[in-house]
Amino acid sequence: MVEFLDLKDVIHIGHSTGGGEVIRYVNTYSNGRAKKAVLISAIPPVMVQSENNPDGVPIEVFDNIRDQTLNNRNQFYIDLTFPFYGYNREGANVKEGIQRNWWRQGMMGGIVAHYDGIKAFSETDLTEDLKAVDIPVLVLHGEDDQIVPIENSAIKSAKLLKNGKLITYPGFPHGMPTTEHETINKDILEFIIS
Numbered sequence: 499m500v501e502f503l504d505l506k507d508v509i510h511i512g513h514s515t516g517g518g519e520v521i522r523y524v525n526t527y528s529n530g531r532a533k534k535a536v537l538i539s540a541i542p543p544v545m546v547q548s549e550n551n552p553d554g555v556p557i558e559v560f561d562n563i564r565d566q567t568l569n570n571r572n573q574f575y576i577d578l579t580f581p582f583y584g585y586n587r588e589g590a591n592v593k594e595g596i597q598r599n600w601w602r603q604g605m606m607g608g609i610v611a612h613y614d615g616i617k618a619f620s621e622t623d624l625t626e627d628l629k630a631v632d633i634p635v636l637v638l639h640g641e642d643d644q645i646v647p648i649e650n651s652a653i654k655s656a657k658l659l660k661n662g663k664l665i666t667y668p669g670f671p672h673g674m675p676t677t678e679h680e681t682i683n684k685d686i687l688e689f690i691i692s
Contacts, residue, residue: 500531507533509690513675514539514646515619521635521655525627536636536686539672541646542624542655550623554650560620567612575604581644584671596676628658635662636689638682640670663689 500508508531512520517540524532547554566574579597580586604612637659639652648666656664665685670678 500527501529506531509534509536511536511686512538512540514672515541515615518542518619518622518624521624521627521631522622524633524635525630532633534634534636534690535631536638536689537652537655538638538675538682539640539643539646539652540637540655541619541622541651543628543651543658544623544625545620545646545650551650555620555647557620560616564613564616567609567616571604571609571612575601578604579673582671583673583677584640584642584644584669586644587642587669587671596673625658628655629660632660634689635659636686637662637664638674638685639664639666640672640674640678641666641668642670643672643674645672 508528510520510524510528510532512518512535517537520535520537521540521542524535544551545555546560547556576597579600582600583593583596584590585592585597637652637656639646639648641648643651652664652666656662667674667678667681670681675682
């Protein structure tokens with residue numbers, strides 16, 4: 499689409515799994531059209547624990563997500579909002595509308611796509627993509643991200659990038675683009691115009 503529309507100086511922004519898609523796209527398909535990229539609470543370089551990634555998330559966590567997706571998705575998409583938005587933290591301002599909207603989005607997706615997506619977001623190794631990208635990349639991550647642990651993602655990604663800038667936020671959850679959008683948007687805009 500970028501080539502079809504003849505877009506140039508494009509800034510790609512991706513949250514969570516979308517961050518993985520952004521870094522792969524910028525590395526493989528942007529053909530010099532990307533100017534900058536932003537990774538928000540993103541999965542790269544690789545989430546799952548392995549011999550090469552010993553501090554990753556154990557495969558059993560993803561197996562449980564697969565099981566919940568297949569057998570309990572109605573409840574799973576409600577339950578997931580608590581760690582996703584930090585609603586399970588003391589003093590959290592739980593917003594039912596945000597929970598319902600997350601549930602709505604989850605239930606609109608297809609089970610097969612969700613199930614297959616678990617393998618893609620947890621096991622795809624984007625290390626070489628991160629190393630190859632030379633455009634400026636802003637990496638934003640909440641320090642209380644219970645979905646994509648910061649130590650295994652943003653910290654590593656920023657070190658692998660040739661031109662990466664890392665901003666972390668104490669107490670911010672995985673869903674910080676929703677719960678902390680004013681702060682996030684300000685930092686993204688500053689990066690874009692810099």
